[in-house]
Amino acid sequence: MQRVTIYSVAQACGVSSSTVSRAFTRPDLVNDEVRQRVLDTAAQMGYRPNRSARATATGRTGMVGLVVPDITNPFLPPLVRAVQRAAGLAEWSVLLVDAEGNAAAEARLINQLQGQVDGLILASPRARPDALREAIRDLPAVLINREVSGLPSVVCDTAQALSKIGDQLLQLGHREVALLGGPVDSWAAGQRAAAVRNWAVGAGVVLDELGPFDASFEGGRDAADHMLRTGATAAFAFDDVMACGVLAELAARDVAVPGQRSVVGCDDVLMARMVTPSLSTVTAPTDQLGGVAVDLLHRAIDTPSARAEARTLPGRPVLRGSTGPAPSR
Amino acid sequence: MQRVTIYSVAQACGVSSSTVSRAFTRPDLVNDEVRQRVLDTAAQMGYRPNRSARATATGRTGMVGLVVPDITNPFLPPLVRAVQRAAGLAEWSVLLVDAEGNAAAEARLINQLQGQVDGLILASPRARPDALREAIRDLPAVLINREVSGLPSVVCDTAQALSKIGDQLLQLGHREVALLGGPVDSWAAGQRAAAVRNWAVGAGVVLDELGPFDASFEGGRDAADHMLRTGATAAFAFDDVMACGVLAELAARDVAVPGQRSVVGCDDVLMARMVTPSLSTVTAPTDQLGGVAVDLLHRAIDTPSARAEARTLPGRPVLRGSTGPAPSR
């Protein structure tokens, strides 16, 4: 029993190999009856188009590279899923690459993807803009949660949501608030910090800018320690993971949340609901982020000349158990 | 400026295309000096071997499919990373496929991978054995955390670790213990249940078998509810996620952990350290699981005739804050 190719199918059908090929790739160009016959015998013979051969012939691999800075960051798996689902709809396979938290590795990994994929989706990459652009070369690429001029991107705008949560804190009586900063090479960290700063000025509250801290549980514990040395009664953590660390450290020190301190996260990862108290945070529209990214990549591939589009999707504020009235003095 | 191929490099070097090809794939077959010259000009011209063309010629894609049942399960991302790292060492790219928690989708997805990859790594697949075997067909495949006769596999043995934790509970005075069962189609759930049962018989403790529950936070809350209706002072949850749900529900009902109830998880996911109290659990040797899986796949590909090997790696018990002395009556 031989490998089944378009040739064996063609022979079995009494047509030429091109007809078989067309039956699969350009069904409209083939007589209905013939096409059906081809498809049937192909199915029956267990024919599966050889992706590699197709790729050599067309120059398209049918694969997209998805590069993530750190797959263990709980924000990413749902995003990976979203991208995967959207890509699947476009008949794309996803080549996942994890930079293992190493910003320097990103460029190298992107490089390795060259020639293996039709396009790139980069989820909140940490590499510097020039390194990024050089690694990407002329491969169509889309960024998620980061903007770099000249590259298409889709980001979650957390500014509005954060400011809404801020207003809530204000109403709850908080007058001094801490900003627990995230990694300096994180674009999102910059955006979020700016948003909180902006809100603080408008709201007239005292803002204690602390950090940068590691975007991790331990970083959060560290941040809580610093926060307790200020007069802040509430804190915006860079993300939910850090916020969880803050909660843990506060609990360890018998500082009641939300009784004595309020804590706000960002991203709304699965864990945000699981901790006690549950985290007030900003929900990112993960599915849409993935969908739009794939969509933009489609365009970037089909119309390489088109101007890079920078899209923004709003985050949604969610108030849960970790925010409450400021303690009375 | 044209695409650079072995031909352009060959021309620039004054050698034949086969020599260029060899310089990359069989360097030993080429004169040292010539090879160096070829490699240098290739690098300088920015030559990158075309994976697809190579694949059509050799019949090897240089890719492995990694199928996971649910990428949002926190146990998996570290495993994905481990597999990816090991695969990278073998010059393999990883095509990640997420079944989105849908057992039925697994077989379909595996099927789609046919012809696209050289082999398959299936992380704790849920599909039934026959469906699995049929989907795999004659693609080399390795299972992680599941055993199916005839297929190579590497699993984490949690039995010893669970029994050790059980012994600890015994010493702490627990005499009635609950087993919060996981999904029935999970092989690991079966193994863990058997381990706990076994230990319980040997230790002479009363075992309340409850469930099956959903392997989720909500499933854990549900399980806690059931547990509280028994006399159990300690519980083995199917996994850490479920255990977190148990902790949350107990906290919500003001049942102190570990004061009134002890809780044991399994897997030692990141979250296990983050919850309060931190979870006593079983640490899986994730990196090794990934490494061995890739190793086994290597063999399965190189020696298709070889007998399927079923390897076992021990889990390690970790006692943290969620286990303590049984409450005195």
Next chain:
DNA sequence: TTGAAAGCGCTAACAA
């Protein structure tokens, strides 16, 4: 140690 040439399975002009 090297080169010529056939072929991997498929697509895409072009012609019929």
Next chain:
DNA sequence: TTGTTAGCGCTTTCAA
């Protein structure tokens, strides 16, 4: 609407 044919870029005999 179909078939013929020439590639896609690479590997791999086979001869030299």
